[in-house]
Amino acid sequence: MRQLPFYAPLKSPDHPTPSGDRQIARSLLTILSDSDRGVQATLASSLRSYEKHGQATAQAKLRKQAEAEVARLVPLGRENGWPLWVTYHNYYKAPDLIGPAVSRALGIPYVLIEASRAPKRLVGPWAAFEQAAQTASDHAALHFYFTEHDAEQLLAARTQGQQLVHLRPFLPRQSLPPAKPAAPSNKLVTMAMMRPANKLASYLRLSETLPLIKAPDWTLTIIGTGTEEAAVKQAFAPFGSKITYKSMLPPDQIEHELSRHALFLWPGIDEAFGMSYIEAQAQGLAVVAEHRSGVREVVEPSGLTPPDSPQLYADKITELMLNPDKLVAAQQAARDKVVAHHLLPAARRTIWAALDTLLDTQP
Numbered sequence: 464m465r466q467l468p469f470y471a472p473l474k475s476p477d478h479p480t481p482s483g484d485r486q487i488a489r490s491l492l493t494i495l496s497d498s499d500r501g502v503q504a505t506l507a508s509s510l511r512s513y514e515k516h517g518q519a520t521a522q523a524k525l526r527k528q529a530e531a532e533v534a535r536l537v538p539l540g541r542e543n544g545w546p547l548w549v550t551y552h553n554y555y556k557a558p559d560l561i562g563p564a565v566s567r568a569l570g571i572p573y574v575l576i577e578a579s580r581a582p583k584r585l586v587g588p589w590a591a592f593e594q595a596a597q598t599a600s601d602h603a604a605l606h607f608y609f610t611e612h613d614a615e616q617l618l619a620a621r622t623q624g625q626q627l628v629h630l631r632p633f634l635p636r637q638s639l640p641p642a643k644p645a646a647p648s649n650k651l652v653t654m655a656m657m658r659p660a661n662k663l664a665s666y667l668r669l670s671e672t673l674p675l676i677k678a679p680d681w682t683l684t685i686i687g688t689g690t691e692e693a694a695v696k697q698a699f700a701p702f703g704s705k706i707t708y709k710s711m712l713p714p715d716q717i718e719h720e721l722s723r724h725a726l727f728l729w730p731g732i733d734e735a736f737g738m739s740y741i742e743a744q745a746q747g748l749a750v751v752a753e754h755r756s757g758v759r760e761v762v763e764p765s766g767l768t769p770p771d772s773p774q775l776y777a778d779k780i781t782e783l784m785l786n787p788d789k790l791v792a793a794q795q796a797a798r799d800k801v802v803a804h805h806l807l808p809a810a811r812r813t814i815w816a817a818l819d820t821l822l823d824t825q826p
Contacts, residue, residue, distance in 0.1 A: 464498075464501055464502070464503045465501055465502050465503070465543075465544060465545075465546055466502075466503055466504075466505045466543045466544075466545060467495050467496075467502045467503065467504045467505065467545065467546065467547065467549065468504075468505060468507035468536070468540065468545050468548050468549070468565075469488075469491065469492055469495060469504045469505065469506055469507060469549050469550075469551070470506070470507045470508050470548070470549070470550045470551070470559065470561060470562055471484070471488040471550070471551045471552055472510070472511065472512040472513070472550065472552065472553065472557045472558065472559050472560070472561070473511070473512075473513055473551075473552040473554070473556075473557035474488065474511065474513070474552075475488065475506065475508075475509040475511060476488040476489040476491075476492055476506060477506065477509055478509075478511070481711070483737075483738040483739075484552060486635060486738065487551065487552075487577075487632070487633075487738075488551050488552075489635065490633065490634075490635040490807065490810070491504075491549070491551055491576065491814075492504045492506070493635065493807070494807065494810060494811045494814055494815075495549060495814070497815065500815075500819075502546075504549075507536060507548070507561070507562075507565075508532050508536065508561055510525075510528055510529060510532050510560075510561065511557070512525050512529065512557045512558060512559070512560050512592075513556055513557040514556060514557070514589075514592060515556055516588075517587065517588025517589050518588070519588070519591075522591060522592055525560065526560060529560035529561050529564075532561050533561055533564045533565055533568075536561065536565050537565055537568045537569065540565060540568075540569045540571075541569065545569060545571055546571060546572075546822060547566075547571050547572040547573070547574055547818070547821065547822065548562050548565060548566040548569075548571060548572070548573050548574065549574045549575075549576065550562040550573070550574070550575050550576070550599070551575075551576045551577060552576070552577045552578075553575055553577075553578040553579075553596050553599050553600065554578065554579045554581065554596055555581050555584040555589045555592050555593035555596050556589065556592065558592050558593075558595035558596035558599060559575070559595075559596070559599040560595055562599065563598060563599050563602040566602070567602070572604040572605065572821050572822075573599075573602050573603050573604055574603060574604065574605045574606075574607070574818070574821070575599065575600060575603040575605070575606050575607070576606075576607040576630065577607070577608065577609050577613065578596070578599065578600045578603065578606060578608075578613070578617065579596075579612075579613050579616060580596070580597055580600060580616040580617065580619075580620060581593055581596075585597075597620070600617065600620070601620070601622050603625060604624070604625065604626065604821060605625070605626045605627075605628065605817055605818075605821055606625065606626065606627045606628070607628050607629075607630040607813075607814065607817070608627060608628070608629060608630065609630060609631070609632050609735070609736055609757075609760070610735060610736055610756065610757045610760055611756060611757075611760065612756045612757060614627060614629070626817065626820075626821070628813065628817045629813075630810060630813050630814065631760070631761075631804045631805055631809065631810070631813070632736050632738060632741060632760075632761055632805060633741070633804075633805045633806055633807060633809065633810040634738075634741055634742065634745060634801070634805055634806055634807070635807060636745070636806050636807060637806065637807050637808060638802075638806065638808075639745055639798065639801065639802055639806070642747050642798060643722050643746075643747060645725060645747070645790075645791065645794065646722070646723055646724050646725045647725060648678075648725045648726070648783070648784045648785075648787065648790055649678065649679075649680050649681045649682060649725070649784060650681075650682055650684075650723065650724040650725050650726070651681055651682065651683045651684070651724060651725070651726045651727075651728055651780070652683065652684040652685075652686065652720070652721060652723075652724035652726070652727055652728070652743075652748070653666075653669060653683065653684075653685055653686070653687075653727065653728045653729050654685075654686035654687060654717070654721070654727075654729070654739045654742075654743070655686075655687050655729060655739060656687055656688070656689045656711070657687050657688055657689030657690065657691040657692045657694075657695045658689045658690060658691055659690065659691055660733070661732050661733035661734065662689070662691070663691045663694060663695070664730075664732040664733070665729060665730040665731060665732045665734075666691075666694075666695045666698060666699075667698055668730040668732060668753075668773065668776075669728055669729070669730060670698040670699055671773040672728075672730075672773045672776045672777045672780070673699075673702060673777075674701075675773055675774055675776075675777030675778075676777045676780050676781050676784070677777070677778075677781045677785075678780070678781050678784040678785055681705065681784065682705050682706075682707065683699075683702070683705060683706050683707070683728070684706075684707045684708075684709060684720070684723075684724065685699070685706060685707070685708050685709070686709045686710075686711065686712065686717065686720060687710070687711060688710045688711055696708070717742065718742070718745075718746055721742065721743050721746040721748060722746045722747065722748075724748060725748065725749065725784075725790065725794070726748060726749050726750075726751060726780065726783060726784070726790075727739075727740070727743035727744075727748040727749070727750045727751070728750075728751050728752075728780065729750075729752055730752060730753045730776065731752045731753055731755050731757075731758035731762075732753065732755070732770075733755075734755065734757055734758050735757050736757040736758065736760055736761050737752075737757070737758060737761065740752065740758070740761045740762050741761055741801055741805045743797075744762075744763065744797035744798060744800060744801045744805075745798065745801045745805075747794050747795075747797070747798050748794060748797065749763070749765075749766055749783055749790055749793035749794045749797055750762050750763060750766045750797060751766045751768065751776065751779050751780050751783070752766060752767055752768070753767070753768055753769070753770045753771070753776065754767040754768060754769060754770060755770055761805065762797075763793065763796045763797040763800050765792075765793050765796060766779070766793060766797070
């Protein structure tokens with residue numbers, strides 16, 4: 464069984480804190496281990512290159528640690544005959560400082576999944592890390608991208624012979640269980656960490672929207688926690704007992720909680736794409752979100768509304784709550800979308816179709 468090295472500089476699959484990034488990293492390890500191909504994916508390094516404050520001393524320290532990892536990994540790769548290197552998530556705050564050097568030393572293809580370029584960061588406190596991220600992107604023989612936005616950046620700077628393949632975000636599931644009985648249409652739910660910037664902005668947008676819903680007796684469950692919990696609760700305080708709060712739950716409890724609702728609401732301001740949309744649709748919920756880059760790639764189109772319009776957002780919620788046929792159709796379309804595009808089988812087909820081609824070209 465050949466080893467296939469895998470690395471996630473932003474958040475390793477063995478990181479103790481749950482997140483969408485960790486979930487995707489773990490799923491990729493599953494997909495990249497393929498007994499029929501005689502390949503076992505292994506975690507090459509747990510070094511986290513994430514540097515959130517733009518501090519040169521912290522970045523220099525991470526570079527030193529990465530150099531030590533390269534020195535450790537190159538002999539290991541030679542000994543085990545690594546056929547290629549795969550890195551998940553390379554960007555200016557967490558560039559891959561290991562994979563390009565190891566793959567060059569071993570003379571093997573370097574593959575990136577979800578890399579992004581931010582040319583404006585070439586000036587400022589993350590300039591060196593953005594340059595490292597761009598160097599890694601330049602070196603990749605193959606890019607898997609999740610969003611149209613990332614694809615545009617990668618195409619603009621595409622190097623000779625570099626392949627770009629669209630990999631849709633996916634859940635770590637082979638299939639979905641039979642659909643559960645539909646929940647009452649007035650049961651609304653949202654789920655997101657309570658963080659500053661884009662997360663808080665979406666929570667505030669949602670709080671602006673709720674008074675505009677023209678349907679009676681709605682309730683909203685909010686699943687989440689974080690540093691902005693006080694600000695979120697203050698924004699929703701006017702709605703009193705119509706709001707129920709739940710902290711982030713284990714995956715099986717999240718599925719159960721989502722399935723008790725009919726509509727999932729999350730505007731998605733500045734979201735890359737949002738795994739919670741896919742999780743909600745998998746449980747048979749219709750989703751209402753703003754029509755934004757990334758979001759529109761995972762949300763069933765009938766649930767998208769123009770950005771920055773709380774009234775239109777509320778109108779869509781009202782329409783689905785008051786029209787049972789439309790709600791059922793939206794719920795079924797959302798679930799069908801997940802089955803067709805956002806589960807492990809679809810991701811596995813996409814990934815291995817490209818990797819097989821890449822490996823076939825190697826001597």
